[in-house]
Amino acid sequence: MPRVERPLVAGGEVRPARRHLWRGGHDPAMVKRGLTIRFEATSPDDSDRRRAVLTLTNTGAAHYLPTGTPDRYLTVALRLLDAAGQVLEEQTHTLRRTVLWRPFIVDLWDTRLPYGEPRRYSLAFRESRAAAVEAVVRYHLLDERRRRRIGYENTTPISYEVFRQRLALAEDSSSQ
Numbered sequence: 001m002p003r004v005e006r007p008l009v010a011g012g013e014v015r016p017a018r019r020h021l022w023r024g025g026h027d028p029a030m031v032k033r034g035l036t037i038r039f040e041a042t043s044p045d046d047s048d049r050r051r052a053v054l055t056l057t058n059t060g061a062a063h064y065l066p067t068g069t070p071d072r073y074l075t076v077a078l079r080l081l082d083a084a085g086q087v088l089e090e091q092t093h094t095l096r097r098t099v100l101w102r103p104f105i106v107d108l109w110d111t112r113l114p115y116g117e118p119r120r121y122s123l124a125f126r127e128s129r130a131a132a133v134e135a136v137v138r139y140h141l142l143d144e145r146r147r148r149r150i151g152y153e154n155t156t157p158i159s160y161e162v163f164r165q166r167l168a169l170a171e172d173s174s175s176q
Contacts, residue, residue, distance in 0.1 A: 025072050028160050031139050034060030035113075039135045039165045044127070052078055052133035052167070053122045058113040065113045070099045071142045074113075074162070076135070078123040081166070083131040091123050130169055137163040 002019045025031060036059040042051045054076060058065040066072040073096030080089040095113060100106040113119055123133065140159040147158055 025066055025068055025139060025141055026156075028139070028162065031066075032162055034058060034065055035137075035162065037135075037137065037163045039163075039167065041133055041167045041169065048126055049124050050127060050169070051122050051124045052080075052135070053120055054078060054135045054137075055118050055120050056113060056137070057118040058115050062115050064097070064110070064115075066095070066139065067112075070097045071140075071146060072096075073140050073143075075138045075140065076121055077137075078121060079134045079136070080123060080125050080130050081132045081134055082129050085132075088130060089123070089125065091121070093121055095119075127169055132166050132168050134166040135163065136161065 004017055004019050005014055006017050007014050008017060036057045038055045040053055042053065044050050056076070061067065066074055073094055076093040076095070078091045079087050082088055095111050097110045097112055098108045100108055125133075138159050139162050142152065142154075142158045144158070147154065
């Protein structure tokens with residue numbers, strides 16, 4: 001909620017306030033500002049294994065991310081790619097709040113990002129045919145199966161990419 005100077009009521013005194021725009025998850029730029037994301041690949045260890053590490057931190061929302069209806073969630077994909085860009089290995093994670101609605105509302109589990117607590121995802125690998133590692137983070141307003149079940153005919157996408165980065169794996173690990 002951006003800071004503004006405005007009267008709180010018509011004709012009132014101008015004072016510091018916040019704009020209550022409530023764009024939230026429908027505004028990709030706002031969601032991107034809420035996350036600090038770092039992606040890196042480590043050098044080989046003694047067993048010639050490397051690790052791609054994606055760190056997500058909710059630095060812009062003073063509440064869990066995503067928030068709003070329990071339908072909203074984030075997906076994280078870590079992929080190991082060959083020289084042609086084909087996926088050799090993939091690991092996916094979902095960050096969501098799961099709720100039992102009936103007979104009364106109960107939170108079953110919650111894997112969303114709390115404010116200020118970094119969350120790390122890693123993919124360990126050997127380089128044999130690997131040419132790159134890639135991380136993709138997507139924000140989902142609604143699960144596709146639920147959209148079909150409730151008959152929602154959206155005119156705008158129900159998910160969008162928040163982050164994508166591909167790291168080339170150098171043949172000589174000292175060049176990393």
